[in-house]
Amino acid sequence: MKRLGVDPAAGVLDPKENALIAVSCDAFAYGQEDTNNDRVTIEWTNTPDGAAKQFRREWFQGDGMVRRKNLPIEYNP
Numbered sequence: 001m002k003r004l005g006v007d008p009a010a011g012v013l014d015p016k017e018n019a020l021i022a023v024s025c026d027a028f029a030y031g032q033e034d035t036n037n038d039r040v041t042i043e044w045t046n047t048p049d050g051a052a053k054q055f056r057r058e059w060f061q062g063d064g065m066v067r068r069k070n071l072p073i074e075y076n077p
Contacts (some may be wrong), residue, residue, distance in 0.1 A: 003026045004026075007024070
């Protein structure tokens with residue numbers, strides 16, 4: 001069940017640029033559902049040389065290095 005949302009879901013940053021990301025959660029019956037594996041995963045890769053500043057899913061499907069950071073969610077019932 002997908003209960004977490006992230007806005008924006010994807011984007012492109014210049015070097016040293018940062019972004020504020022909003023994470024939202026749909027209402028659910030806490031304690032009645034398994035939340036042990038809930039997490040937000042951030043994936044990033046370097047863009048190809050000369051690429052426009054527009055997100056492309058293909059960048060993650062080639063042979064370049066894709067980095068990943070899992071952020072576990074801790075709920076406050």
